Amino acid sequence: MIFVDSDAFIGLSYRKDVHYKKSKIIMDSLGEQDEILITSWQVVDEVATKLSYFTTKKLSVNFLNWLFESDIKIVYVDEKLSRKIVKKFKSQRSKRVSLTDCTNMVIAKEMRVEKFFSFDKVYVQNGFKLL
Amino acid sequence: MSTLVRTQVMLPVDLLEDLRSLAEDNDWSVSEAVRRGARSLVAKLKPKKMSGVEFLQKLADNAFEGEAPRDLSSNDEYLYGKLAPDYKGKK
Numbered sequence: 001m002i003f004v005d006s007d008a009f010i011g012l013s014y015r016k017d018v019h020y021k022k023s024k025i026i027m028d029s030l031g032e033q034d035e036i037l038i039t040s041w042q043v044v045d046e047v048a049t050k051l052s053y054f055t056t057k058k059l060s061v062n063f064l065n066w067l068f069e070s071d072i073k074i075v076y077v078d079e080k081l082s083r084k085i086v087k088k089f090k091s092q093r094s095k096r097v098s099l100t101d102c103t104n105m106v107i108a109k110e111m112r113v114e115k116f117f118s119f120d121k122v123y124v125q126n127g128f129k130l131l
Numbered sequence: 132m133s134t135l136v137r138t139q140v141m142l143p144v145d146l147l148e149d150l151r152s153l154a155e156d157n158d159w160s161v162s163e164a165v166r167r168g169a170r171s172l173v174a175k176l177k178p179k180k181m182s183g184v185e186f187l188q189k190l191a192d193n194a195f196e197g198e199a200p201r202d203l204s205s206n207d208e209y210l211y212g213k214l215a216p217d218y219k220g221k222k
Contacts, residue, residue: 004183010204012187015194019204027187037183046210053216054203055195062193069178070186098207119205 001036002131003108004072005118006046006100009039013051013059019119026117026131037117038073040107042100075107084110097122140165 011019012027030037044067052060067074077085088102101122108116108128116123117131124130142150147161154164181189200209208214 004187007204008187009190012190013194014199014203015196016199016201017204018201020191020194023204024191027184027191030187031184035183037187050203050210051195054199054209055197059193059195063190066181066186066189069181070183071180072183072186098211 001038001111001113002030003104003113003116003118004037004039004043005104005116005120005123006043006050007119008117009043009047009063010050011119013047013063014055022119023117029131030117036071036073038075038107038111038113040100040103041074041076042103044074046100075111077103077107081106081110094122 007019008023008026011017011023014020017023044064048060048064051063085099085103085106088106089097089099092102101120104116105123105126105128108114113128115129115131119130150161150164150168153159154161157164159167200206200214203209206214
C-alpha cells in the first residue's frame, strides 16, 4: 500500500512542474507492482484547490471526478484520529510541517503504510520512505 | 459470506414459476436462485472502477500545458501563504 501526497498528484497534473518527469517515472514503476494507493481528504482538498487557483477549474473538477471513479482509497478524519494528528503536529520541531502532513503520517501509521509517493523530506524525517 | 437481510420483492407469476423450477433443477432454494441472479446482474452492470495507477495515468495524459508556477506541486505558499490568490471583493 502506498500513500499518495499532493505534490505527486499535482506533479502529474502540470506538464511544466518540476516534479512532472520524476512523478511519471514513479507512476510507471507503480503500474508494474499493482499497488493499492491511498490518500487523505486533506490531500484531495489541497490538490483540487491548487489546480483550480493556478491551472483551470475544469482540470480541478476532472481530478475530483476521476478520483471518485478510481479505486484509490480516500481516508476521512474522525474525532479520534484528529486527536492523534494534533499530538503528531505538536511533536514536530519545525514550524514548516503542516497539519496536512501530520494527518497523512498518522493515517499512514494507522494503516501500516511505509511508503509515500511524494517528494517531501518531512516524511523521511519521520521514519517513512519515499518512492 | 456477508449477512443476509430479509427483503420483499414483487415478481410476475410466470417468472416466479420459472425461478422455482430452476431452483429445483439445481438443488437451490428460491432465495439462492434470486441471489445468484442478482449477483450476475450486479457483476454485469455495476461500473468498474479504474485502478489507482490508471487514475494517475489519466492525470498525466491530461496534464495542464499552460503557464503556472513550476514549483506548484511543492510550494505550499501558493495555497496558504502570500502567493495564494486573494479573492477578497471578487465574485
